[in-house]
Amino acid sequence: MMTPRERVEAALRGHEVDRIPFTVYETKIPQCETERxxxxxxxxxIDRRIPGYEVKFNNVEQESVHFRGKDGIPRIRTIIHTPVGDISALERPAPRTSWSEEKLFKSPADYAPIEYMIRDQDYLPNYDAFLKAQQAAGGDVFFRATIGYSPLQEIIYGLMGVEQFSIEWAERRDKVMRLYDALTENRRKIYAVVAESPALAVNYCGNVSPEVVGRARFEKYILPHYxxxxxxxxxxxxxxxxxxDANNRLLAxxxxxxxxxxxxxxxxxxxCDMSVAEARRMWPDKVLWINFPSSVHLAEPSVIEETTRQILKEAAPGDRFLLGITEDVPPDRWQQNFSIISRVINTEG
Known part of the structure; x- marks a missing residue:
């Protein structure tokens, strides 16, 4: 019998597996008896905490200020000091994640320091940490490297936010493209480091909303980086x-x-707008690693079971396919739902 990690690796390579791999992000399941x-x-x-590299700033300094707002909620102000000006972002910590309340970009005056920050970054290999974690974890953890967002997605979601990006794209596109070009060079530094890392699989970018970027921008500004x-x-x-993880029909x-x-x-x-069966027909040579639809976690156990069974049916014969959990599941539902999914996979997958 394959170990869980062997099963994931085989499925990603397109090799035969003894059953459909069932996976979950390291942040989406607490350690407890049910988890064991x-x-x-x-x-x-699926452990994503060790990307395979470290970020180094050469002439930029960063500081974080922890405080409670007037509402009593903890927040973190991150301040970036560059030779051409300072910028800052505000986040509200939450369990296993954080909520962005202010992006680094707030006005056209921020273009220069943001571009400086991007060009100042270097990336150093951190292969030993990856290998040690992988060896210590054993056969039921798969470590996956990550590169982060592609340039346009980083501008939209990391630096500006959708509304501010829309304004800047319409009014100061030349300045947006300077950031895009700087990020393109920046990401190429990461490619070189991650390519030589011990990782088998690397995630790059995502969260592409066709309603925001559209087909033309995706084809011109995002796809070439992939x-x-x-x-x-x-x-x-x-x-x-x-x-x-969004609607994929337009971009399929x-x-x-x-x-x-x-x-x-x-x-x-x-x-979302594409079924597993449609995806398998559209992408026959791609591995499909799905997220069990989050809204269904609120349904009755019988619906969880039937949804899992339908997914497996559409994924048949089951090669190049993994079923995962990539989003938060209500605390009072995950033990029951994961157990049902596991049982159906082990008996029918």
């Missing part, structure tokens, strides 16, 4: 995937022609 039982049943933890990165990863025996033909190896966090109906 599920791992014994075959659940694989293909460039994939070519580099393939030369070093790596697999490249993208976290495509472009994704089909891309050089990426796996589509990760793909979410079928009722949450």
């Amino acid at each position: 039982r599920l791992r014994n049943e075959g659940l694989c933890i 293909n460039e990165c994939a070519e580099i990863m393939h030369k070093h025996g790596k697999l490249l995937g993208v976290h495509l 033909p472009l994704i089909a022609d891309s050089k990426i190896d796996y589509i990760e966090a793909f979410t079928p109906p009722p949450d």
